């Protein structure tokens with residue numbers, strides 16, 4: 001990895017330390033250019049003509065995203081956010097659920113997803129079974145296996161939870177889901193862009209992700225993967241001007257690919273930027289990215305573990321680029337502010353994001369630092385020095 005080149009192509013990295021890649025990362029210059037050039041073109045010739053001009057490049061985005069996650073391009077839909085992608089998939093499956101049907105999820109499930117389970121529970125009387133973590137801090141696979149019976153209609157979980165540090169054993173979950181022939185919906189919002197994620201290896205049927213986090217794309221963009229075999233059996237929860245063609249006064253024809261979930265209107269510049277972000281990650285090599293993210297996050301954890309006031313809050317053994325901790329005498333908000341005064345961007349993870357897990361472990365808020373491959377060892381040291389100097 002040519003770190004010097006990568007940093008030169010990351011204008012936001014000049015003079016600041018960005019450790020909030022799990023929140024919203026820094027776009028590299030090819031991504032900024034893809035977005036800005038298209039916006040300029042829209043201003044010059046209007047949005048429709050500009051989109052026509054960019055037609056081939058827009059189409060290529062599907063292929064890039066598919067390559068990133070080992071899917072086929074007709075299994076990809078470009079959506080305005082991870083939540084939008086996830087909701088379209090989830091509610092399409094949920095419309096066939098009946099009272100007594102069950103969804104299996106994990107203790108670290110993300111708030112938007114869990115609220116949707118509660119919503120469907122309220123409307124349809126389904127049940128939510130939360131699989132706890134095992135002693136090693138990952139999803140308890142034996143408990144997951146034991147929970148499977150004919151009432152389970154969906155297994156859905158977050159691959160990398162937003163505030164627990166660990167990586168769920170998605171591939172093992174995929175094996176269980178496949179053997180039981182239960183659809184498996186993976187929220188990969190925090191894993192795509194920092195980890196090697198391959199839908200075939202994992203064995204998930206549906207995956208949702210966002211552009212602005214570890215993928216380093218623009219805001220207001222996400223994507224959905226929906227496996228063809230399952231798609232053919234799924235009726236989308238709503239029809240759109242992209243999902244179906246109105247062919248006669250009382251008939252429409254549904255698209256057969258995953259774009260059935262899309263709306264026609266979109267942020268064209270954002271889609272081009274998403275394509276540029278994916279190509280940028282593929283050029284560097286996602287396995288190289290994963291190795292460096294793990295290295296920097298572990299360097300940070302090691303340094304934190306040497307500060308007496310710090311308590312690292314990460315769960316489990318297989319750890320991601322999300323590092324969570326608290327300090328004995330300083331509130332997370334204060335720590336974030338002090339880091340910011342020193343030109344270091346971090347984040348406060350609040351209990352509501354992963355309410356079950358945070359409540360169970362007694363956390364109200366945690367500091368969340370999330371390095372990416374473009375960060376340097378020196379930046380990690382600088383951050384640790386600031387934290388060390390805060391001890392009272």
Ligand SMILES: Cc1ncc(COP(=O)(O)O)c(C=O)c1O
Nearest residue numbers: 081082083110158162187189210
């Ligand atoms: C695990 C997880 N899933 C889903 C989301 C929602 O993503 P978006 O804001 O793009 O809809 C987030 C955002 O933080 C997340 O951390």
